[in-house]
Amino acid sequence: MSGRAAGGRHAVPVVVIAGFLGAGKTTLLNHLLRHANGRRIGVVVNDFGSINVDALLVSGQVGAQMTLSNGCICCSVGPDELHDTLARLARPSAGLDAVIIEASGLAEPGTLISMVVTAADPHVAYGGLVYVVDARHAAFDGDNRGGWAESAGRVADPQVPQVPGPDGAITSVVRAARVLRTHVALGDLVLVNKSDLVDESRRTQLTAAIREVNRQATILCTRDAVVDPDLILDAATARADDGPRQLGFDELLADLDCDHAGHHHLHEGFTSVEFSSTDPLDPRALADFLREPPVGVFRVKGVVWFDLPAHRGGYEVHSVGGHVRMRERRWRHDEQPSSALVVIGVDVDSDQAQAAMAALRRTATPDAPGVSDGSDLSDAAERIMLPITRYLI
Numbered sequence: 001m002s003g004r005a006a007g008g009r010h011a012v013p014v015v016v017i018a019g020f021l022g023a024g025k026t027t028l029l030n031h032l033l034r035h036a037n038g039r040r041i042g043v044v045v046n047d048f049g050s051i052n053v054d055a056l057l058v059s060g061q062v063g064a065q066m067t068l069s070n071g072c073i074c075c076s077v078g079p080d081e082l083h084d085t086l087a088r089l090a091r092p093s094a095g096l097d098a099v100i101i102e103a104s105g106l107a108e109p110g111t112l113i114s115m116v117v118t119a120a121d122p123h124v125a126y127g128g129l130v131y132v133v134d135a136r137h138a139a140f141d142g143d144n145r146g147g148w149a150e151s152a153g154r155v156a157d158p159q160v161p162q163v164p165g166p167d168g169a170i171t172s173v174v175r176a177a178r179v180l181r182t183h184v185a186l187g188d189l190v191l192v193n194k195s196d197l198v199d200e201s202r203r204t205q206l207t208a209a210i211r212e213v214n215r216q217a218t219i220l221c222t223r224d225a226v227v228d229p230d231l232i233l234d235a236a237t238a239r240a241d242d243g244p245r246q247l248g249f250d251e252l253l254a255d256l257d258c259d260h261a262g263h264h265h266l267h268e269g270f271t272s273v274e275f276s277s278t279d280p281l282d283p284r285a286l287a288d289f290l291r292e293p294p295v296g297v298f299r300v301k302g303v304v305w306f307d308l309p310a311h312r313g314g315y316e317v318h319s320v321g322g323h324v325r326m327r328e329r330r331w332r333h334d335e336q337p338s339s340a341l342v343v344i345g346v347d348v349d350s351d352q353a354q355a356a357m358a359a360l361r362r363t364a365t366p367d368a369p370g371v372s373d374g375s376d377l378s379d380a381a382e383r384i385m386l387p388i389t390r391y392l393i
């Protein structure tokens with residue numbers, strides 16, 4: 001495959017970023033966008049649910065952005081829709097230097113790569129897979145008690161779902177480790193992200209486990225997915241010129257068939273429940289919710305709005321396996337202040353989760369018992385903001 005498209009122009013490399021829920025994919029995407037060094041980057045985001053929170057969380061200089069929502073990119077979207085999207089982004093008049101696809105945290109990277117590789121458009125070329133591993137939660141070893149399968153917070157059955165199939169006899173933890181190994185094996189660059197949350201021996205152990213299944217990839221330990229963008233974007237251009245090197249084409253094509261016998265996707269058994277509100281939320285209720293999310297929830301993400309004195313902006317909310325982070329967020333000129341939250345997990349009771357999120361709405365103005373002047377209103381606002389300030393970074 002040549003990276004040179006019709007008319008002598010190089011094809012646009014399409015880089016796939018994948019990794020389990022909350023590993024740091026959007027963080028990496030935003031880092032690349034902020035340090036693009038003049039490159040124009042097109043972005044394709046895909047989320048599990050119909051509210052595409054990831055689209056809200058992308059920040060930086062985006063050349064063009066397209067959203068594929070309402071289902072995992074590897075199944076619900078389908079090759080034709082993705083090919084159309086890529087063809088539109090890669091057309092010479094769009095002037096993009098690279099396209100980055102951020103897969104949902106439950107997507108099958110193999111399926112996604114094969115969809116990119118089979119794009120017939122001469123301007124589209126596969127530019128490699130960056131696989132982000134969450135150093136805190138990843139389990140390569142089925143017996144690893146620290147793995148995500150078991151650390152999925154308050155999962156009712158503390159295992160990932162047992163998906164019936166030929167491997168029905170093995171435990172879900174072993175299955176999760178297998179899935180992770182399969183995914184990591186496809187990576188051209190593997191980031192052991194959140195390395196700040198683990199010690200040196202865990203980093204060494206993870207790096208060795210990755211090397212065992214992937215002899216060629218560059219493996220880097222990162223914090224907040226900080227990596228030299230050239231390593232991804234220049235390499236992607238080179239790879240687009242050469243064609244995919246590591247991947248067996250037949251193997252990838254086989255993966256395109258989502259329904260073939262015995263093939264199970266990571267997102268089977270996971271539920272996502274969404275909530276949006278144009279009413280402000282109560283920070284105290286949110287803090288309680290994050291401390292004790294509905295049973296089964298592993299990931300909470302979104303943007304929230306409290307509309308309190310001195311806190312009129314938004315806040316990004318992230319919880320991954322009970323580890324919560326929030327940061328302030330300015331509204332873009334085209335945004336209406338509002339809140340959008342998604343929870344994702346195993347065996348989550350959707351009605352219960354919906355009700356829990358609906359109860360986050362603030363029902364009253366800040367209460368300042370016994371006082372009513374403006375300054376005390378601010379004090380009251382600070383008091384009710386207090387429970388979430390410990391999550392702010």
Ligand SMILES: Nc1nc2c(ncn2[C@@H]2O[C@H](COP(=O)(O)OP(=O)(O)OP(=O)(O)O)[C@@H](O)[C@H]2O)c(=O)[nH]1
Nearest residue numbers: 020021022023024025026027105194223224318325
């Ligand atoms: N401590 C720490 N937190 C990190 C690091 N990288 C990302 N995070 C945080 O982890 C949370 C999830 O990061 P995201 O980039 O949204 O993860 P994601 O993989 O895009 O999540 P999904 O799209 O839901 O699968 C956010 O709060 C990030 O700020 C890191 O290296 N260290």
